[in-house]
Amino acid sequence: MNEVLDFLLLREPNILYVVIGTILIGASAGLIGTFAFLKKSSLLGDAISHAALPGVCIGFLFAQEKDPVFLLLGSFISGWIATYLVEWITIHSKLKKDTAIAVILSFFFGIGIFLLTIIQGSGMAAQSGLNTFLVGKAAAIQTSDLLVFGGVALLIILFVVIYYQPLKILVFNRDYALSIGLPVKTMEFLLNSAIVMAIAVGIQAVGVILMAALLITPAAAARFWSYRLSKLLIIAAGIGGFSGWFGALVSYTAPNMPTGPWIVTVLSVFAMGSAFLAPKSGMISRIKMGRENANKILVENILKTIYLFCEKEANPLTRSILYTDILEQRFFTPNNFSKGLRWLDKKHMIILDKNSLKLTEQGYEESKRVVRLHRLWEVYLYEKMNLAADHIHPNAETMEHVLTPDLEKLLLKELDHPMSDPHQSKIPK
Amino acid sequence: MTVKNPSIAVEAHNITVAYDRQPVLWEVDFEMPAGKLIGIIGPNGSGKTTLVKTLMGVLTPDSGYVEIFNEPLHEVRSKIAYVPQRESVDWDFPASVYDVVMMGRFSAKKLFQRPSKQDKLVVRQSIEKVGLTPFIRRQIGQLSGGQQQRVFLARSLAQEADIYFMDEPFVGVDAATETAILTLMLTMKDQGKTLIIVHHDLQTVSEYFDEVLLLNTRVIDYGPVETVLTDANLKAAYGGQLNVLSKVGELMKQSEFPVREKEFKNRTVKK
Numbered sequence: 001m002n003e004v005l006d007f008l009l010l011r012e013p014n015i016l017y018v019v020i021g022t023i024l025i026g027a028s029a030g031l032i033g034t035f036a037f038l039k040k041s042s043l044l045g046d047a048i049s050h051a052a053l054p055g056v057c058i059g060f061l062f063a064q065e066k067d068p069v070f071l072l073l074g075s076f077i078s079g080w081i082a083t084y085l086v087e088w089i090t091i092h093s094k095l096k097k098d099t100a101i102a103v104i105l106s107f108f109f110g111i112g113i114f115l116l117t118i119i120q121g122s123g124m125a126a127q128s129g130l131n132t133f134l135v136g137k138a139a140a141i142q143t144s145d146l147l148v149f150g151g152v153a154l155l156i157i158l159f160v161v162i163y164y165q166p167l168k169i170l171v172f173n174r175d176y177a178l179s180i181g182l183p184v185k186t187m188e189f190l191l192n193s194a195i196v197m198a199i200a201v202g203i204q205a206v207g208v209i210l211m212a213a214l215l216i217t218p219a220a221a222a223r224f225w226s227y228r229l230s231k232l233l234i235i236a237a238g239i240g241g242f243s244g245w246f247g248a249l250v251s252y253t254a255p256n257m258p259t260g261p262w263i264v265t266v267l268s269v270f271a272m273g274s275a276f277l278a279p280k281s282g283m284i285s286r287i288k289m290g291r292e293n294a295n296k297i298l299v300e301n302i303l304k305t306i307y308l309f310c311e312k313e314a315n316p317l318t319r320s321i322l323y324t325d326i327l328e329q330r331f332f333t334p335n336n337f338s339k340g341l342r343w344l345d346k347k348h349m350i351i352l353d354k355n356s357l358k359l360t361e362q363g364y365e366e367s368k369r370v371v372r373l374h375r376l377w378e379v380y381l382y383e384k385m386n387l388a389a390d391h392i393h394p395n396a397e398t399m400e401h402v403l404t405p406d407l408e409k410l411l412l413k414e415l416d417h418p419m420s421d422p423h424q425s426k427i428p429k
Numbered sequence: 430m431t432v433k434n435p436s437i438a439v440e441a442h443n444i445t446v447a448y449d450r451q452p453v454l455w456e457v458d459f460e461m462p463a464g465k466l467i468g469i470i471g472p473n474g475s476g477k478t479t480l481v482k483t484l485m486g487v488l489t490p491d492s493g494y495v496e497i498f499n500e501p502l503h504e505v506r507s508k509i510a511y512v513p514q515r516e517s518v519d520w521d522f523p524a525s526v527y528d529v530v531m532m533g534r535f536s537a538k539k540l541f542q543r544p545s546k547q548d549k550l551v552v553r554q555s556i557e558k559v560g561l562t563p564f565i566r567r568q569i570g571q572l573s574g575g576q577q578q579r580v581f582l583a584r585s586l587a588q589e590a591d592i593y594f595m596d597e598p599f600v601g602v603d604a605a606t607e608t609a610i611l612t613l614m615l616t617m618k619d620q621g622k623t624l625i626i627v628h629h630d631l632q633t634v635s636e637y638f639d640e641v642l643l644l645n646t647r648v649i650d651y652g653p654v655e656t657v658l659t660d661a662n663l664k665a666a667y668g669g670q671l672n673v674l675s676k677v678g679e680l681m682k683q684s685e686f687p688v689r690e691k692e693f694k695n696r697t698v699k700k
Contacts (some may be wrong), residue, residue, distance in 0.1 A: 181506040
């Protein structure tokens with residue numbers, strides 16, 4: 001518990017460095033990953049991350065120690081080679097992109113594991129901890145490494161901020177970018193380099209196996225919350241930064257835990273939470289909307305049925321209608337029927353008696369409105385769409401629940417205020 | 430020494446383009462006058478889109494060159510506006526109508542500048558001209574096909590260009606949008622703009638355009654609508670492939686021949 005407090009309150013200066021470093025790493029990955037996501041190259045990101053492993057090993061063999069610059073350079077170069085090879089295979093062979101990605105991913109990862117095994121068997125003293133690159137260990141980042149990693153992460157963030165507008169144009173519409181003379185080739189090179197760089201610095205914290213999640217998941221989660229690219233980038237960077245910080249917390253308080261899986265779990269919670277909770281596009285609000293619609297259809301259908309009994313009365317509000325009469329006129333399941341009546345009662349549309357009901361003034365107006373829409377729509381189908389009179393009822397059944405007051409006005413105007421529907425029933429005013 | 434004609438908007442000189450060694454355009458050569466509404470028509474796969482992309486420098490031809498207002502392309506970029514095919518982009522992209530039209534105000538020369546008051550004004554006016562002001566903040570994926578086409582149109586208006594290249598602007602739009610686009614095009618022509626439009630509906634060609642280029646890999650004919658749309662020309666364009674040419678293309682693909690020998694690839698020096 002003490003460690004958690006130490007970490008949260010940044011009690012040691014070295015914790016501060018780790019926190020700043022991991023937040024920068026996570027934020028830069030989330031930021032540049034949004035462009036990979038929008039370019040639809042999420043899978044390529046996964047291939048690049050796996051391809052970073054042989055680079056890390058070769059970088060280590062070169063330096064004979066875990067020098068951050070060499071490790072970074074190694075993973076950057078092998079990541080780039082993988083990117084280039086995927087493109088080359090896609091263009092120059094019959095293989096499609098997904099095949100090329102799968103082949104390159106496993107090929108490079110295989111070589112990486114091979115090299116790692118050789119290094120571990122070599123008995124070099126400095127090699128201990130190299131396998132943290134597989135699943136990540138945020139707390140293993142040295143203060144001196146952080147300068148390099150944090151610097152690169154800042155560079156990536158700066159790149160996105162400065163090149164925001166051209167990147168947006170390029171990713172949305174490449175042909176258009178070419179037509180206004182943007183240096184498309186150069187920008188694509190820079191963008192790809194930034195993605196590879198973000199991966200190269202991120203693998204220290206997350207590990208090569210799970211790195212793609214830190215790149216792509218923040219953008220995927222953010223997509224539920226905004227359709228504006230600028231906000232999307234800020235949210236994705238925030239989620240990435242938070243998961244980086246959380247990874248460091250886990251890594252510091254439980255040194256034997258691999259950081260990568262924890263970061264990925266937090267990210268997935270964000271993504272799934274967004275998928276459920278986001279307004280409008282989230283699942284919960286869509287389920288809610290569906291239920292509201294179902295309820296609207298139910299009560300409006302009940303009102304419409306009641307209206308048929310009141311229609312010919314001189315004083316409709318005094319007419320008492322038996323439940324059994326309503327159910328005879330139109331089928332409702334017992335459950336739905338009582339649910340609908342309860343709702344109408346609560347809204348003071350009807351007054352319930354033991355086994356009969358009466359409409360209130362506002363209930364009567366509402367029922368008139370539903371019937372009016374139904375009959376107006378029937379006239380519309382009959383006159384403007386040339387449908388036969390016996391074909392229009394089912395369609396009007398649905399439309400009456402959908403039509404808004406604005407559309408009602410439009411209908412009335414277009415049909416020139418008709419008096420009766422194609423079945424010769426009066427259209428209530 | 431030839432005297433340059435100032436009224437020439439687009440000159441294509443012996444353009445050949447090949448995809449995967451299959452020639453898509455073959456020795457295409459023409460001059461289009463300024464201030465006209467010009468249609469590019471031809472059957473599917475006849476190279477219409479490729480031609481427009483080449484004219485705008487989106488594609489580099491295997492041989493030949495393009496001049497706009499008697500200048501090489503890169504000198505006159507700001508005079509060109511482009512309306513790509515609607516299906517060529519992902520409409521789920523996180524951007525609003527305003528965002529996309531604002532893209533029309535950016536050029537390679539002022540990439541890092543923030544939009545000025547003038548830019549914002551032009552964007553608002555362009556959106557109003559295509560009747561999308563009520564949807565200005567809407568995400569572009571939530572628009573109808575016709576409205577999406579108008580977004581692209583508004584972006585090209587915001588470019589304030591002299592030549593407008595439009596790739597199938599009438600495809601998949603409602604009748605109201607079609608009329609709106611056409612009215613807009615005629616207004617633009619009256620302002621002296623040149624409009625070059627890829628079109629596939631033969632029925633409406635004579636109604637819309639002053640001149641038409643009939644294309645099927647090579648130029649069948651180019652000129653005023655009534656002289657180009659003859660039975661013989663249409664038969665040449667639509668009556669099946671050129672047998673020998675397609676066989677040559679097939680052969681080149683199989684044996685991996687280059688489309689042009691190296692010394693003919695570059696732009697010929699004009700005296």
